[in-house]
Amino acid sequence: MHTPSTTTSPESGRQLLLHHFDDLEQQHLSSNLGMWFFLVSEVMFFSGLIAAYTVYRAWSPEAFHLASRHMDKWLGFFNTWVLLTSSLTMALAVRCSQVGDRRGIVRNLFLTLVFGTAFLGVKATEYRTEINHNLFPGKHFIVPGSPEDPHAHAAEGSHEGGEGHEGAAAHASDYERLREASTVDGKLDEEKFSRNKGHFQLMFVLYFFMTGVHAFHMIAGLALVALFIVLTQIKWFSGYGQTQIEVLGLYWHFVDVVWVFLYPLLYLIE
Amino acid sequence: MSASAPARHDGPPADYLSESTVKSWLLTVDHKRIGILYLISVTTFFFVGGVIAGLMRLELMTPRGDVLGSADTYNRMFTMHGVIMIFFFLVPAIPAVLGNFLLPIMIGARDLAFPKINLMSWYVYMIGGLMGVYILLHGGIDTGWTFYTPFSSMYSNTQVVTAALAVFITGFSSILTGLNFVVTVHTMRAPGMTWFRMPLFVWSHYATALIMVLGTPVLAISVVLVGLERFFGVGVFDPKLGGDPILFQHLFWFYSHPAVYIMVLPGFAVVSEIIPCFARRPIFGYRFVAFASVAIAIFGFLVWGHHMFVSGQSMYAGAVFSILSFLVAIPSAIKVFNWTATLYKGSIKFDTPMLYALGFMGLFTIGGLTGLMLASLAIDVHVHDTYFIVAHFHYIMVGGTVMAYLGGIHFWWPKMTGRMYSDLWGKLSALLVFVGFNLTFFPQFLLGYLGMPRRYFEYRPEFQVLNVMSTAGATVLAVGMVVPVIYLLLSLRGPKNAGPNPWNATGLEWQIESPPTTHNFHEPVLVTCEPYLYSPEEAEREYAHAQHDHVA
Amino acid sequence: MSELHQSSEAHEQSHHVIAVKTYVMIYWVLMALLLATVLASDMPLGGAHLLVAMTIALIKAILIVLFFMHVYYSAPLTWVTAVGSFLWVGLLLGFLLSDYFTRGWLHILGK
Numbered sequence: 001m002h003t004p005s006t007t008t009s010p011e012s013g014r015q016l017l018l019h020h021f022d023d024l025e026q027q028h029l030s031s032n033l034g035m036w037f038f039l040v041s042e043v044m045f046f047s048g049l050i051a052a053y054t055v056y057r058a059w060s061p062e063a064f065h066l067a068s069r070h071m072d073k074w075l076g077f078f079n080t081w082v083l084l085t086s087s088l089t090m091a092l093a094v095r096c097s098q099v100g101d102r103r104g105i106v107r108n109l110f111l112t113l114v115f116g117t118a119f120l121g122v123k124a125t126e127y128r129t130e131i132n133h134n135l136f137p138g139k140h141f142i143v144p145g146s147p148e149d150p151h152a153h154a155a156e157g158s159h160e161g162g163e164g165h166e167g168a169a170a171h172a173s174d175y176e177r178l179r180e181a182s183t184v185d186g187k188l189d190e191e192k193f194s195r196n197k198g199h200f201q202l203m204f205v206l207y208f209f210m211t212g213v214h215a216f217h218m219i220a221g222l223a224l225v226a227l228f229i230v231l232t233q234i235k236w237f238s239g240y241g242q243t244q245i246e247v248l249g250l251y252w253h254f255v256d257v258v259w260v261f262l263y264p265l266l267y268l269i270e
Numbered sequence: 271m272s273a274s275a276p277a278r279h280d281g282p283p284a285d286y287l288s289e290s291t292v293k294s295w296l297l298t299v300d301h302k303r304i305g306i307l308y309l310i311s312v313t314t315f316f317f318v319g320g321v322i323a324g325l326m327r328l329e330l331m332t333p334r335g336d337v338l339g340s341a342d343t344y345n346r347m348f349t350m351h352g353v354i355m356i357f358f359f360l361v362p363a364i365p366a367v368l369g370n371f372l373l374p375i376m377i378g379a380r381d382l383a384f385p386k387i388n389l390m391s392w393y394v395y396m397i398g399g400l401m402g403v404y405i406l407l408h409g410g411i412d413t414g415w416t417f418y419t420p421f422s423s424m425y426s427n428t429q430v431v432t433a434a435l436a437v438f439i440t441g442f443s444s445i446l447t448g449l450n451f452v453v454t455v456h457t458m459r460a461p462g463m464t465w466f467r468m469p470l471f472v473w474s475h476y477a478t479a480l481i482m483v484l485g486t487p488v489l490a491i492s493v494v495l496v497g498l499e500r501f502f503g504v505g506v507f508d509p510k511l512g513g514d515p516i517l518f519q520h521l522f523w524f525y526s527h528p529a530v531y532i533m534v535l536p537g538f539a540v541v542s543e544i545i546p547c548f549a550r551r552p553i554f555g556y557r558f559v560a561f562a563s564v565a566i567a568i569f570g571f572l573v574w575g576h577h578m579f580v581s582g583q584s585m586y587a588g589a590v591f592s593i594l595s596f597l598v599a600i601p602s603a604i605k606v607f608n609w610t611a612t613l614y615k616g617s618i619k620f621d622t623p624m625l626y627a628l629g630f631m632g633l634f635t636i637g638g639l640t641g642l643m644l645a646s647l648a649i650d651v652h653v654h655d656t657y658f659i660v661a662h663f664h665y666i667m668v669g670g671t672v673m674a675y676l677g678g679i680h681f682w683w684p685k686m687t688g689r690m691y692s693d694l695w696g697k698l699s700a701l702l703v704f705v706g707f708n709l710t711f712f713p714q715f716l717l718g719y720l721g722m723p724r725r726y727f728e729y730r731p732e733f734q735v736l737n738v739m740s741t742a743g744a745t746v747l748a749v750g751m752v753v754p755v756i757y758l759l760l761s762l763r764g765p766k767n768a769g770p771n772p773w774n775a776t777g778l779e780w781q782i783e784s785p786p787t788t789h790n791f792h793e794p795v796l797v798t799c800e801p802y803l804y805s806p807e808e809a810e811r812e813y814a815h816a817q818h819d820h821v822a
Numbered sequence: 823m824s825e826l827h828q829s830s831e832a833h834e835q836s837h838h839v840i841a842v843k844t845y846v847m848i849y850w851v852l853m854a855l856l857l858a859t860v861l862a863s864d865m866p867l868g869g870a871h872l873l874v875a876m877t878i879a880l881i882k883a884i885l886i887v888l889f890f891m892h893v894y895y896s897a898p899l900t901w902v903t904a905v906g907s908f909l910w911v912g913l914l915l916g917f918l919l920s921d922y923f924t925r926g927w928l929h930i931l932g933k
Contacts, residue, residue, distance in 0.1 A: 019789075020381035020458075030383040030457040036903045037449045041487045043907040048491030048521050050911065051918050052506045055517055058922065077860050084856065088849045091840075091890045098839045137504035198512025205504050209495075246892075253890045257883045264875035268863040456899065484910055520918050571913060575921065585928050587921035 015239035028243045035247040039254045042217075046258055049213070053206050053265065060199035061269075062181040066174045067203035068269035070135060070144075072126065076267035079122050080259065086115035087256040090225075094249040097240045102232060105245065109229045112252070116222045123215055130204075137205045143197055145173020174200065207266050214262060217255045224248055285688070285785040299385035300788055305371030306686070307392050309679075311399060312363050313755075318406070319354035320751060322347050327710075327744040330737050335727040344727035345412035346428065350405070352415025353433065357440050358399050360671055361529060364536030365482075366395070366447055368678045369475045371686060373451060375779040375786065376469050378460025378795035383453040391446035398440030405429045405436065414725065416526070419507040419518040423499040434497035441486045444532075448482025451475055460778075462797035466560070469777055469801045470553065473560040474539030477567035481528045481535075484571070489525035492518055516581055523574035531570040534666055535563060537634070537674030538605055541627045544681050545609050547775040548624035549616025550809035552802040555608045562601035569598045579650045588647055595645035602638055606631060617809035621773070622696030626677030629704045633669025637662060640715070655725070658718025661711045669707060676703065676754065683758060684768030688784040691761040695753060702750030709743025776803050838895040848889045855882050 021027040057064045089111040096104030134142040134149070142149045172180070178200060182193035228248060231237055237244060286302045295303060326347050329337040338344050374382055382388050405411060411433045413422040422430050455476045459468070496518065499505020507513045546553045553559060575583055575591030609631055618624070640662040644650045653659065680700075684690055713736040718724075722733050729737065771780040778797075782790060859878040867874060888894040893904050 020379065020383075020385065026457055030453050033456055033899070033903075034384060034387075034449060034453045036900060037452050037483050038445075040903060040907040040910075041445050041449070041483045043911060044484055044914075045487035045491050047911040047914050048488045048495075048524075051521065051914055052495070052517060054915055055514065055918065055922055056506070056512070058919070060512065073860060073863065077856065080856055081853070084849065084852050087886060087890055088845060091845050092842065095839060095842065095845070138502050141504070194510075195512035198508075198510065201504065201511055202506060202513065205506060209498070250891055253886050256890075257886050260882045260886070261879050264859055264863070264879050268859065268871075268875055270863055270867075270871040488914070516921075517918075520921065524914055571910070572917070575917065582925075584921045584924040586924035587917070590920060591917075 015242065031243045031247050032250070035250045039250065042254060046210075046213070049206065049210050050261075050265075053210070056199050056202050056206070057269075060196050063178060063196045063199035064203050065269045066177055067200050067207070068267060070130065070133070071207070071267045072129075073267045075122055075126055076263050079119050080263050082115050082119045082122070083256050083259050086112045086119070087253055089115065090249050090252045094246050097242045097245040100240050102235075102240060105232050105240065106229055109225050109232070109245075113222060113225050113229065116218055116225065120215060120218055120222070123211065127208075135204055137201050137208065141201050141204070143175050143178065143200055145175035146197075149173075149175070210262055210266065214255065214258055217258070221248075221252050221255055225252070284787065285783065286788050287687075287785050297389075299381070299389050301370050301374050301382050301385065301388060302686075302786060302790075304388050304392055305367050305369075308362060308366040308370060308395070311392075311396060312359055312367055315354055315358040315399060315402075316363075317751075318403075319351055319359060320748065322351040322354070324744060324748060326351065327741040329727055330729070331741045333729050333731045333734050333737075338727065341727050342412065345725070346410035348725060349412055349414050350410045353411070353437070354402060354406075355667075356415055356529070356533075357437055358395075358402055360533040360667055361440075361444055362395060362447070363533075363671065363675050364540060364678060365451070365475060365478055365532075366391075366443075367675075368540065368682060369451065369478075369536060370447070372682065372779055373472060373475055374454060374458065375782070375790050376472050376777060377455065377458060377463050378778050378791065378797060379454065379458035380789045380791065382450045383458055384450050387446050388450055391443040391450070394446065395440055395443035398436045398438075398443065401432060401436035401439065405432050408432075416522060417493060417496055417518075418522075419496060419499070419515040420509060423496050423505055423507055423518075431497045431500050434493040437493050438490050438497075441490045444482050445486045448479035448486070451479035452483060455479075460795035460797055463795075464797075466557065467797055467800055468560075470542035470556070470559050470563070471539040474535045474542065474563045477563040478532050478535045478539075480564075480567050481532050481570060485525040485528040485532070488521055489529075492521035492525070495521075516578070516583060519578050519581055519583075520574070523577045524571070527574040527577060528567070528570040530663075530666065531566050533671045534634070535566060537630060537671045538563065540674040540678035540681070541609060541630050542605075543775075543777070544623045544627040544677055545612050546802045546804055547681075547773050548619045548621060548627070549613050550619075550804045551612055551616040551806050552800075552804055553608065554611035554614075555604075556800070556802070558604050559608050562604045565601040566598060569594070569601065573598055573645075576645050576650070579647055580654050592645055592647050596642065599638065599642055599645075606635055606638075615806065617806060617813055620697070622691075622693060622700055623677045623681035623773075625697060625700035625704075626673050626680060629700065629707075630670060630673040630677065633665050633673060633704075633707065637665030637669055640665065653718055655723055656718035657714040657722050657724055660724050661714035661718060664711045664714070668711070673703070673707075676700070679754075679758070681773070682779075683761070684772045685779055685784045685786070687762060688766035688768050689761045689764055690768050690772060692757050695757040699750050699753040699757075702746055702753065704750075706743050706746030706748070706750050710740050710747050711743070713737070713739045713743070776801060838892070840889065840892070840895070844889065848885055852882055852885060855885075 015024055015027075017024055017027060021030070089108045093105050093108035093112065096102075096108060130136060133144070134140055135144075178196045179188065179193060182189050182196050184192070225248065228241070228245060232241060232245075286300055295307065298304060298307075325338065326344065329335065329344060329347075331337075335341060335344065338347065370382070370388065374380065409428055411426065411428040411430055413426050413428070413430060413433075417430070417434065417437075455468075455472060495506055499507060504511065505513060507515045507518045509515060542553060542559060573591055573595040575587055576595045579588050579592075640658070644653070644659065644662060680691070680696055717733055717736050717740075720733065722729055766784070768784045770782065770784055772784075773780070778795065779786075855878050859875055862874050862878070863871065887904055891904075893900050
């Protein structure tokens, strides 16, 4: 059904018009707006998670702070840098498509691909460290320093010291500090303690889920970027794919914006 | 469907139904064909849900549980009834069938902005729907359609994960439809089709689409969280881990209250078209009705907490939600009053669609007014989780949406198929639906007020009379639902006798052939006037003329 | 047919080509803000940490949305869409928190 109503050679830089649109402006505007409204629904998707995060963090700030210390903020810093850079290259790729620089499109999309992959690589090593420390929620989850923790007796606070940015007061294990935070007038409030332990794990649930959903969006985006590199290379797009690349760019920047919020929310809790 | 070969000669272009291979249907990107695909699937689910409802009413004929065997089966029945009716029928019903078919034509476009995404939304819907069927065949679920935690996440041993996934997937179909509608209304209007020349059908669907885009993702995330909680044993709603089960209710109702407007706004859309046509008068207060749709879409997001008055939600938040809930009544009332004012001094003709539209107005008003009762904290605490609630939302959902759906199908059937149906049978079945509906659900108001709780398969013997009435009404209602299927399908065997405009209606869809051609319009559309330019004077003259002929 | 269409003006705007210099400048501002947010997390700000972090994140997001996503040069509708989505998140959070923060206010006997 989508027979183009005009055939143009890709070299001429003109774009094809689908049958149900009147002109290219209308077609471009529709695609652009369509992506925007898709992003609105994506924002609402993440907002459900942000809501859960807000409620539990307001409830147990101490547990969230302790859990956040297990995330390496400098790796997060690096990743944010990488992602912001990929956003720049993506923006430049969109610009190249607007001015009709095909080699520029390919170059910038390729850089985006490299940075995006680097982000996922770093994220994967972070996940591995956390899983090795029994911080993946579920039946293997152990609050560091708790009686079940195998590391607790072997090397007191060894992996915590390894993170380098702990003050001297931070030698107490998470377990002890959660216990401390649940003590009211020198008496341990069992209910509060169990809630604090729960929220400590909940932070990891939210961390893994939010960054996981974000990483899923990255993977989808990277697949599209790779596809677009090939399509631009073989001149599959009519024109220079202005509309398509611009829409992909919107998606990519959105994924970036999500990370801009996730980084301080997950890594930088004091 | 018509089996005539695609016209290759120089005659008028073939209508959209002329290709009849299976492939031409499954790979179509024509909004009209996708509308028909939705019509078939949505109606099928409606009857599946209806059969389950019938079984439940059968069970409730007697105070003792004797038909279904166990309370557990009954739990699964009412859950499946709710899940199927809401996610697979009510939400997609009018937008995906009539909206898909009519929205582009009404604004003078050749198709929706994204025809392929439109087809994709149907496939996504069908995947969700097939999972629904799978759940039904594999024991169903027993959480109620609301999936409340912690029961759904920790205790229920039924197909909760599959159901969560099915709802998640179906949600995407809804988002895609909404997205398509919003963009189409913004970018695809024909020259001259300004915002205030759009039919109210389009306004209402625009508002609906906004809710779909803004609300559905939150439902998606909340059911995913329930699924994860069950699957990995960790979750954000588990009280053992310090989670708050009420958070689920918040997220769930953030979508599911606006979803009520996803279901009923398209009903408003249909009624706003039918009433002026059969009263032969322009709609009263066009702009008020148009803005009321948008206002409902926005207010709808501010009131979700009124579903949670007894959940443990803070009393202060409850009070705020209660007050805001009253606000929603304002735009809804604007609509009802304006329809009524449109009828005033009109030359009313009681054709089948009009009967449904009038039924809608009455029943929706009852449903809306009882909604105000339920929005008051004190009354809600008293009747919460009783049949009063059940009756209230069935007055909105069945009395509103289903009536409008049937009215719309009857109104645009000649346009969709090119054929008229038997008017006598149409009126008869409209009457059956109206009577059957009231007999089914009015007793439930009384039952609820007397204190019969919902979601139980046994009840105290003193409630039996009203329950038997309700079951009897359900039988009448069922007949009223089946009859249209028969005569509408039978009409397909007849010749294409409808002509382009059987109701003498305004609107772009009535200026093209019935059934329309693939690209809807043969030449560029230019809109130069407002919608609903019906002339009461002309109707009066025609009436006098007909009387004169009759006497002579 | 194109002259009949209403939105050609919006199109002119949406195809505005932004200079490379602008993009790079925005990029460096983003970098500076990123550094600021990390450094701020180590500073003794008392209870203001969340506020500072979120303000910086919001500024970063706004810059990305305005320039990388071209909203600054786009039709009003795009503005409405972008602002609206933030507004709706606020709506969800606002009403949600109105419940959680007031739950303890009412003293219930025996609880």
